Amino acid sequence: MDQNGKGKYFVISAALLAISLVICSFVLAKPLSYYAASKSSITVTGSAKKQILSDLAxxxxxxxxxxxxxxxxxxxxxxxxxxxxxxxxxxxxxxxxxxxxxxxxxxxxxxxxxxxxxxxxxxxxxxxxxxxxxxxxxxxxxxxxxxxxxxxxxxxxxxxxxxYFYTKLNDLKVNMLAEATRDAKLRAEKMAASTGSRIGALRSAKMGVFQITPVNSNEISDYGINDTSSIEKEITAVVNVEFSIK
CATH class of the missing domain: 3.30.70.2970 (Protein of unknown function (DUF541), domain 2)
Incomplete structure (x- = not known):
């Protein structure tokens, strides 16, 4: 093969290689973009408080x-x-x-x-x-x-x-968790809006421990508190919620 033929061969090979790289990059980029989008989320903690009166001594x-x-x-x-x-x-x-x-x-x-x-x-x-x-x-x-x-x-x-005990605690917990979840959603919306984004679907929700303490108490525990010493109590429900980001 003469010099001109060799030159043309190398030019064609380089062009084909460049086209292949572009195609591969495009093919690989699409799944990665979908993966990145699927992983775009925000996790927030929501809480709800309510004062209750003991109904059993x-x-x-x-x-x-x-x-x-x-x-x-x-x-x-x-x-x-x-x-x-x-x-x-x-x-x-x-x-x-x-x-x-x-x-x-x-x-x-x-x-x-x-x-x-x-x-x-x-x-x-x-x-x-x-x-x-x-x-x-x-x-x-x-x-x-x-x-x-x-x-x-x-x-x-x-x-x-x-x-002192509150006997309707199980019924109250359901409502408290719903309140805490709404609070978490509101927090997530405000955080997302500050970056020009919007929250999407709820991905996961994890219930935290319930704290039942005397009113105005600052006591908390990783294992939860169930105060029995006071007639007037305050119950705190906590949830950790993950939302997708649009």
């Missing part, structure tokens, strides 16, 4: 008697139980709402001066607990505060802090 109180003779301790404890039940009835608690525990018997041993037990029983301490569950939350709160009045009747009584 659970309260417990305990009392005990101690005597060197077990029958005497039992007799005195039985008398105390009648005083406790009578007191609660006077406060407006029906007897069928009063749950009485079984008696716990705790022998009290004699100890040597060095702190070791002699194995001899000095006395018997008998303990019993009463529990009340009621939807009259304020009444239970009052009884919990005032029940130490039983001490004036000779009952060694200890009142525990009441626990």
């Amino acid at each position: 659970v309260w417990r109180g305990s009392f005990y008697q101690e005597s060197a003779a077990l029958p005497e301790a039992y007799k005195n404890l039985k008398s105390d139980l009648e005083k406790v039940k009578s007191y609660l009835k006077e406060k407006g608690i029906p007897e069928d709402q009063i749950t009485v525990s079984s008696i716990s018997t705790m022998p009290q041993y004699i100890y040597h001066p060095n702190g070791t037990s002699t194995g001899q029983i000095a006395s018997y301490r008998l303990l019993q607990t009463v529990e009340i569950k009621s939807t009259d939350v304020q009444k239970i709160a009052g009884i919990a505060r005032e029940s130490t009045e039983l001490i004036e009747q000779g009952v060694v009584f200890e009142s525990q802090p009441p626990q």
Whole structure:
């Protein structure tokens, strides 16, 4: 092949190679553009808050008697139980709402001066607990505060802090999650608009933990909080939502 022929051959080969590269680039670019578009998204966190009032209270109180003779301790404890039940009835608690525990018997041993037990029983301490569950939350709160009045009747009584619950929580959660999702959508729209974009379809939504805290509390936990110490509570629902971007 002469020089002119070789020159023409190289020119044609270079042209064909260039055309091939352009075609390959176009073919590869299209899937990549579709892939990039499919991955264009925004993830936001939405939340909703609501104040609720507890509609169920659970309260417990305990009392005990101690005597060197077990029958005497039992007799005195039985008398105390009648005083406790009578007191609660006077406060407006029906007897069928009063749950009485079984008696716990705790022998009290004699100890040597060095702190070791002699194995001899000095006395018997008998303990019993009463529990009340009621939807009259304020009444239970009052009884919990005032029940130490039983001490004036000779009952060694200890009142525990009441626990307060909201029994319609499962129904409320559904509405709260819907509110939190709407909040997330609004945030996503504002963020997208600031860059000249629009949000598209919802891609995924992940529910966060619920925080049930006393009103005006700043306490949070990764595992969620379920406050039972306060009558007035605040529930916070959180969702993490991903939207496509147009």
